Each structure stands twice: as structure tokens, then as C-alpha cells.
Amino acid sequence: MSGDLARRREEHLGSSYRLFYDDPVHVVRGEGVWLYDADGRRYLDAYNNVAGLGHCHPRVVAALAEQAARLNTHTRYLGHEVVDYAERLLGTFPAHLDQVVLTCTGSEANDLAYRVARVATGGTGFVVTEHAYHGVTHAVAGLSPSYGGPDSLGQDVWTVPAPRTAGDAEAFAAAVQAAVDQMRSRSVQPAALLVDSILASDGIYPEALPALEAGAAVMRAAGGLLIVDEVQPGFGRTGRMWHFTRSGLTPDLVSLGKPMGNGHPIAGLVARRDVLDEFGSRQRYFNTFGGNAVSCAVGSAVLDVIEDEGLLERAAARGERLVSGLREVGTRHTAIGEVRGIGLYAAVELRDDHGAPAAELAGRVVNGMRSRGVLLSTAGPSGHVLKLRPPLVSEDEHIDLLLETLDATLDHLRGGPPVGSLS
């Protein structure tokens, strides 16, 4: 049946759609940390940051159903839903970020950030990291070197190597400065530095925030803005609502998305009032579904659950268990190189016997984990980094199952009993 489904899918959705895993998972139900396939088998979801509160969280589903039965209309009428949500959402940000525009997807949020930065600065030049991913609209695909493809890097877009640690601050600042200098030599005025605060597609570098600060200072001095992309790390995943707040970063614009509605299509752009005013005074922005009453009710329910279930604290605590556990597994497997993580966002570098990135092994680990009932994927320029993002509602037992399964998968791939455990 899954084979037939795959054939029908290929027939009607076409080749731009791709599936995860050599043996794709046919999901039929989700509940908490689990996804269930058509044969009733369950999988621990250690990958999808969208369902951050767990699949089909009852409070979010109830808020969705209740509001959809009462009112679902747009922002050209007055409605308390969008205003209540905007106030509440902005309350989780530093005070200088005091306005929000709601969209449906993170791509739309970054696309709007691109437009706002151009209007607010009068510039057109953007700096992004070398393997950045910020979305799929034409403009934002042009800001996403990792997306590749025929209409790759946009005009007036410069790339710089992603910093990996705080120690890269000087090098990152120098790279941004070099990009700005090149822009000017071509009469391009800088508009913004755009960075994912956790540098996910560059390989996940949670400790690089101070380096991002140094690059942002250069861009600001050049008259450009700082756009921080919190689409992946936002809404509590790192043990804080917003990853950038661990640092002294003061973004002008912050894009949000994925876990914002726990699966419902809601996203947004949080902004400094003066920056957005410059745009809004010259340009209306109406997103038909953006900020509709149902999306805002869902967004509010997500904030309720994060607060009431103490998910920031839980993500921080479980994250420590996850990262220390991964390092412990690493002591038994030479294939495991550096382990990085904050909250429930972790990266595991895989390497070959010579210490080189082992992308092919990473692919086999991901598929091996899938066959053992744990879902994850890879990240990074060469695809050798395991990307782990268990739901924020994960319990210790789920973290332990993930760790045990990784251990067993690496054992199996090595074709023998664990060497480390014999010592």
C-alpha cells in the first residue's frame, strides 16, 4: 500500500517533492513524541521542531477547533485575537522589538524582512552565511546558498563563512567588513546582515553568538540592519524563548515560524517600530491569512502551553541530559566527533577513521535509526552532522531511548559488538 501511495504521489506531486529515508515512513497518526505508521509501528520523533509541544497537543487542537467554529477572518476588520496575540508575543521579546507583522510561513517572514530592510535602509546589499537557509520564495532562495539550484544566490548577496565559536568573532567581523567593502566598491549600499541565530544549516553552532555580535556591529556601522532568523531555534527549543537573547545581539528584525502554531501555518516578523514605520508609511502589507483569528488563537495556545508546562525549563534540563548522553555515547564510538547542543537542539559530527567528515555514514545512521524507530536527519554543508530536535515535551525516557538507539545503530553499522564497552 505504501508503494502504491508513493507511485500516486510521484504521479501527482512531481519531482520537486522529496521523501525522507531510503524506506520512507508512511505516517497515519501523531501523539506527543510519537508518530505512528500505517502498520501501527511507532517512531520516536527526534527531528521535527514544528510539533515542538508534541504532535496533536490537545490544548492547541482545542483552541484551533473552538476558534475555527466561531470566527476566522482577516486583519482588515478589528478583532481582539490578533491584538491579544501580538501583545503577548511581543512581551517575550526585548523591549526595543515592539511591533509584529504576521505571515503564514517563515519564508514569507524572511521575504518581508528582505523588503523592509531594503526600504528602511535604501540599500540592496545582504550578507548571509555560506551555507545559510532562509526559505523558498524567489528573494529568500536568493539568500539561501544551501538551497542551491538554478536560481541560486541573488543579486547583491554576499556570503561569509559561518562562525563556529565565540573565538571566531574577529574573523567573522573581518569577513562581514570585507563583504561590505566589496559592496561599496561596486556601488551597492548595505541593507542587512541576515543570520540564523543557531546557524542550523551551516552545521548548528549554538556557541557562535558572540561572533555574530561582532559581525552585526560591522553591519550596523555600515548603515545596515541586523535580521535574526529564529524560525528554527525559536519558541523555547534552546531552553529560552529566543536563542539570540543569550547574547548581546540587538536585532532590528526577527523572523519567526515553524513551531509558532505547533503545525498550524503561522509565522511572523518582529521589528523595531522605527524600522517598520519606515516601511509601513510607504507600503501597505496585507497577507490574507496572516494574523487571521484562528492562527492567532492557535499561537496563543502555544504560548499558554510553553508557560503552563514549563517547557523552557524542561527543554534546558532534557537538553543537558541529551548532550551529556551524546558525549557519553561518543566515548564508545570513534565515529562520533564533536557534539554541540543547547536545549533540545543538538548536533553530532560524524567522522571517518582519518577524522574527515563522514556524510555517507551519517546517511546510514539516519536510515538505521529510522529502521529502529527513531526519526532524525542531517545538517551541515557536507551532511555529516546528525541533527537532533526532540519535542520540548520529551521525558528522560525518550532522551534515553534516542541515545540507546544511536549507540545500537553505530554498533550495528560497525558490524560488531561495541569496542568501547569491552574496555
Next chain:
Amino acid sequence: MSGDLARRREEHLGSSYRLFYDDPVHVVRGEGVWLYDADGRRYLDAYNNVAGLGHCHPRVVAALAEQAARLNTHTRYLGHEVVDYAERLLGTFPAHLDQVVLTCTGSEANDLAYRVARVATGGTGFVVTEHAYHGVTHAVAGLSPSYGGPDSLGQDVWTVPAPRTAGDAEAFAAAVQAAVDQMRSRSVQPAALLVDSILASDGIYPEALPALEAGAAVMRAAGGLLIVDEVQPGFGRTGRMWHFTRSGLTPDLVSLGKPMGNGHPIAGLVARRDVLDEFGSRQRYFNTFGGNAVSCAVGSAVLDVIEDEGLLERAAARGERLVSGLREVGTRHTAIGEVRGIGLYAAVELRDDHGAPAAELAGRVVNGMRSRGVLLSTAGPSGHVLKLRPPLVSEDEHIDLLLETLDATLDHLRGGPPVGSLS
């Protein structure tokens, strides 16, 4: 209370958000053809084509709630929801349009069409009508002259006057040919002609389809594609599922949106397989929320309701009552010029005593209708066209209420008893 809400809204959402009406409506509930305000007053919704099945349609709400409680995940796993929906949706299109990519908004659908057309043709030149509107991403705003603003018309975008009737075929073909010739003189290769099949923001011209055919033939001969935007007229509003099928138009790409989920954020791009293959073979496209299980369940419920409630036939029948009724009102008011319409999509031109477009009057009519409990808006380059789009589930009595209210509003604005009725 509404005043306080407006102030809080301005404070947190900023100036890019605009409200309808001099005295904005504070909506708190919707049901069928009605919206209710905070004081319990009801308004006949004769404007919002998103809630085409009526506000909060119980079957759509039930499908949403049921699927959201069972599974809401993305298209990187196998799932029957997206495949079933894709098959069913494609079944409503001519056979040559046999693949679909799902997005969340019409803007995303048109943005993807822009990308696909560029990759499939290798060209970059687009032709749009003079007052077109196709969405709010950077690329699509650049294809939307009516949107205006600081980053208005995009590079390699040519505009042509919108045709108004079948009789404009020759002129429209000549205008497209002139645009193509200009492109070539600047070494720009044509990519596509992009048109809204009902030319909504140009003023609503349902009878211009044969002229669009003539323009499309020119673009095709030049190696470009035809992209038809059905975001506004689609899903039964014109008495057919797709307005372009009244004509011999054979689009390569068709964008869908607004009423697709009766308010839920779902949209898509329907395509000829070979065109999409060219894109998909070179570029993946992953829209996190696009085609998720919940959106597809909602989309299927919308198709169910259109079919089971006979909404195409109903829209056609009520549309005749609406248009003939508007013409009848026109016999009593010299301010009413041309009346155009098909199905439940109608346009009423307002003119002054000299026959010139009367935009200021149109604004007063819209606000006057609002104060009498009927919601509509305006369209067209000078804003003198009343834009009417009652829900597809409207009954005769709702059409009659709309007509009576328009009659009374025009009477009132003229400050006396109806002249026509005295004759």
C-alpha cells in the same frame, strides 16, 4: 472598547496594517453569510471570497478539528491526505494540468510560478496587466503594479493594458507582442504572461477571456509560458470551478489560493508535468506547512461541500439574480454605469454626472453600505468600481438584501427620494 482595540492594534501591529471602512467593523463571530460585531449587530458579507462556503462552515470546521487531533505533519513522510487531495483537486482541471505543488498562500503560489517559469524557459521577462495584483512576496510584488510602493515593478517586468471585452483581443495581442519585442531589443528572453483570469484588480472583466487567449498565443509563440492566476475567481465563485475554463485558454501553470480552505491557509500551483519536471529535476521545493495533513483534509472538505451543496450551480443561478438586480438598480440611479459579473463575482462602475469614474462616491457607497449592515469594497485603477462577492451559499433573500441596501444607500447619498422610481 473598539477604540481601545484600534489603539492597541496600531501600537503593536504598526502602520503597514490597514483597516476597512471609515468606521472599522469589530468582528467577533461569523456564521454562513453573516459576520457579527462586538455589539451583536450582524453584517451581510458580500465581499470576502475566502469564506466562499460561508463563515465557519460546520463540515470544514469538523474536518479541520478531526485531522488536527489525529495527525499534522509535512510531506517528507508518505501520507494519504496530500495524495488523495492532489488527485481530487487535479480531477477538476483539464487533463493537461496534471501536477500540483501545495503552498500556504496565493503569494507563495505565484512566487513559485515565477520561479518555475524562469527555470522552465530560461527566460526572465514577464508580462502583466497594468493594474495587476498577484501578491506580496518581493518577486510577486514586482509583478503587481497595483500594489505600488517603494519597491514596485520588478526588473524585466512589462505591463500591458488589461483587455475589457472579447473585442480587445487584437489590441491585447498587439500589446503583448510589443512587450515581447521590447524585451528582445534589450536581450531579455520572455518567461511568461501572468494574468488573473477575471482581471480583478484591473476592474473585474469576466468577458475578456478571448482577448487573454490572443495574448497568450503571442507569448507562447515567443517561447514563454501562460500563468493563470485563479486565486480570486477560483473554487466555484464564477459558477465554474475555474474561470479560465470558460475559454480556450490552456495555461501551463495555474495559481490557487484564498477560498481553497475556506479560511485555512492553503494554496497551490497546478502545472503541466513537463514544465514542473524541468523545475523539480533541478530544484527541490519544500514548504514546511504546504500540503500538511490538516490543510489537505480541510481542502478536501471544501471540495466535498462545493459538490454536495451544488455550489457551482447555485453560484451561477444567484449570480444571474445579482447581476440582473444590479442592472435594475442601475435604471434608478444614473451614478451606476456598467455592471459586469459572472456567478457571484460582480462589478458596478460608479460615475459622476459627466460619466467620469466616481471614486469618491464609491468610497461613500462602501461606507454607507457598511453602516447599513452590508460589507463590500472597491476595485479598479481609480477605485470607482464596487466589488461584490457574496458567499456561494447565499440565498435569494441575501442577494435581495444586498440590492435593496445598495438602492437605499444611493438614495441616501443623493439626499432625496429615488428619481427613477418616480418616473
